Amino acid sequence: MSRSPSLPDRPRLDLDPEMSDAERLDAIRQHYERMVRVNEELSERLDETDDRREELMEEVDHLKRRNEVLKTSSLYVATVEEVADEGTIIKQHGNNQEVLTEPSPRIRKELSAGDRVAVNDSFSVQTVLDDETDSRAQAMEVEESPTVSYDDIGGIDDQVREVREAVEDPLLTPELFEEVGVDPPSGVLLHGPPGTGKTMLAKAVANETDATFIKMAGSELVRKFIGEGSRLVRDLFELAADRQPAVIFIDEIDAVAAKRTDSKTSGDAEVQRTMMQLLSEMDGFDDRGEVRIMAATNRFDMLDEAILRPGRFDRLIEVPKPGIEGRAQILRIHTRDMNVDDDVDFEELADDLDDYSGADVASLATEAGMFAIRDERTEVRMRDFLDAKAKIEDNEDSGPVMAFTDYQY
Numbered sequence: 560m561s562r563s564p565s566l567p568d569r570p571r572l573d574l575d576p577e578m579s580d581a582e583r584l585d586a587i588r589q590h591y592e593r594m595v596r597v598n599e600e601l602s603e604r605l606d607e608t609d610d611r612r613e614e615l616m617e618e619v620d621h622l623k624r625r626n627e628v629l630k631t632s633s634l635y636v637a638t639v640e641e642v643a644d645e646g647t648i649i650k651q652h653g654n655n656q657e658v659l660t661e662p663s664p665r666i667r668k669e670l671s672a673g674d675r676v677a678v679n680d681s682f683s684v685q686t687v688l689d690d691e692t693d694s695r696a697q698a699m700e701v702e703e704s705p706t707v708s709y710d711d712i713g714g715i716d717d718q719v720r721e722v723r724e725a726v727e728d729p730l731l732t733p734e735l736f737e738e739v740g741v742d743p744p745s746g747v748l749l750h751g752p753p754g755t756g757k758t759m760l761a762k763a764v765a766n767e768t769d770a771t772f773i774k775m776a777g778s779e780l781v782r783k784f785i786g787e788g789s790r791l792v793r794d795l796f797e798l799a800a801d802r803q804p805a806v807i808f809i810d811e812i813d814a815v816a817a818k819r820t821d822s823k824t825s826g827d828a829e830v831q832r833t834m835m836q837l838l839s840e841m842d843g844f845d846d847r848g849e850v851r852i853m854a855a856t857n858r859f860d861m862l863d864e865a866i867l868r869p870g871r872f873d874r875l876i877e878v879p880k881p882g883i884e885g886r887a888q889i890l891r892i893h894t895r896d897m898n899v900d901d902d903v904d905f906e907e908l909a910d911d912l913d914d915y916s917g918a919d920v921a922s923l924a925t926e927a928g929m930f931a932i933r934d935e936r937t938e939v940r941m942r943d944f945l946d947a948k949a950k951i952e953d954n955e956d957s958g959p960v961m962a963f964t965d966y967q968y
């Protein structure tokens with residue numbers, strides 16, 4: 560950018576005391592004329608500056624808009640194959656297409672072979688992404704041997720039995736299914752309100768079968784970059800095949816398997832692609848050996864029927880909130896390690912915990928323990944449970960602790 564020439568000097572008026580009045584008048588007149596010229600020159604420069612300023616504002620606007628477009632339009636994920644003098648070779652995920660591209664000098668400095676990058680429609684590298692193993696590790700939770708057992712789950716005995724039949728038996732006695740000539744269910748979908756023990760069920764079955772438990776949240780599969788979600792799905796199934804016996808558990812499956820809407824935004828298209836990948840992994844599931852797949856949702860009404868077809872999530876198990884007996888059982892489970900006073904009547908308590916989920920009952924027990932500690936006692940009394948209940952319900956204007964009123968079934 561060229562620098563503007565310096566501003567005109569301010570005219571000076573030099574009046575000599577020796578001057579006659581006429582000379583003085585003439586000097587003042589000349590000074591006035593010089594002032595007028597400088598003023599004109601400055602006005603011109605001001606106009607020029609205003610024009611330039613306007614031009615620059617327009618340029619800023621344009622750049623802002625371009626930046627927005629770059630930020631919002633979908634980008635594709637690719638891996639850098641080679642950084643050479645002639646350019647950088649990248650391989651796009653999904654279609655494995657190799658492209659020679661010329662990144663900007665700033666980006667080029669950061670690149671090395673093996674990096675994951677996001678590219679736009681014209682394969683220009685926009686950003687270098689986090690290490691893939693990091694993002695995979697963040698997205699999946701792997702437990703070699705979960706410690707939850709069936710004894711830790713209360714109030715949903717029928718569901719435990721169904722899960723054992725659908726997941727445990729095919730893993731432990733596959734030959735029985737072969738002999739009888741029936742295919743075990745492909746996938747088991749647990750549906751019901753939050754905090755009712757769905758995750759516990761999946762962990763317990765993995766524990767019981769000595770299987771690796773691999774959990775992924777559906778929301779983790781909804782990724783920003785095209786191809787990333789489906790890649791994670793492939794990784795998930797590959798990891799399970801490597802670690803078999805394994806139980807895959809996809810929590811909040813509704814995030815990737817919601818009914819199709821009419822909107823055609825690229826984000827929706829990407830979610831669709833991820834779901835398609837999930838369906839195709841499930842369709843090719845027969846050859847996957849000792850891997851069982853489970854999923855959970857508390858928005859069953861939102862699911863796309865495609866995922867419920869035979870060969871996919873074809874065993875549906877509803878996991879409801881516990882009834883009175885169930886709540887008493889869950890109270891007993893969660894106070895197993897507590898020193899509970901003889902005056903505590905779990906049945907009476909459970910009778911008064913309408914609409915509590917298993918998780919709500921668990922926090923009630925913890926809160927009761929806290930009341931005893933505050934009172935410097937080691938045994939927990941009926942009064943503590945009642946105080947805990949009052950506190951929890953006080954905190955929630957509308958019912959029990961996480962009163963899951965938005966739950967739609």
Ligand SMILES: Nc1ncnc2c1ncn2[C@@H]1O[C@H](COP(=O)(O)OP(=O)(O)OP(=O)(O)O)[C@@H](O)[C@H]1O
Pocket residue numbers: 711712713714715752753754755756757758759760810855856857889892916917918919921
């Ligand atoms: N049936 C139950 N028996 C014993 N404890 C339970 C039961 N249900 C829930 N809990 C307690 O609540 C916690 C949360 O349960 P869990 O994560 O299994 O619920 P979820 O149904 O998977 O919930 P979300 O839908 O929110 O993922 C458990 O760690 C446990 O302490």
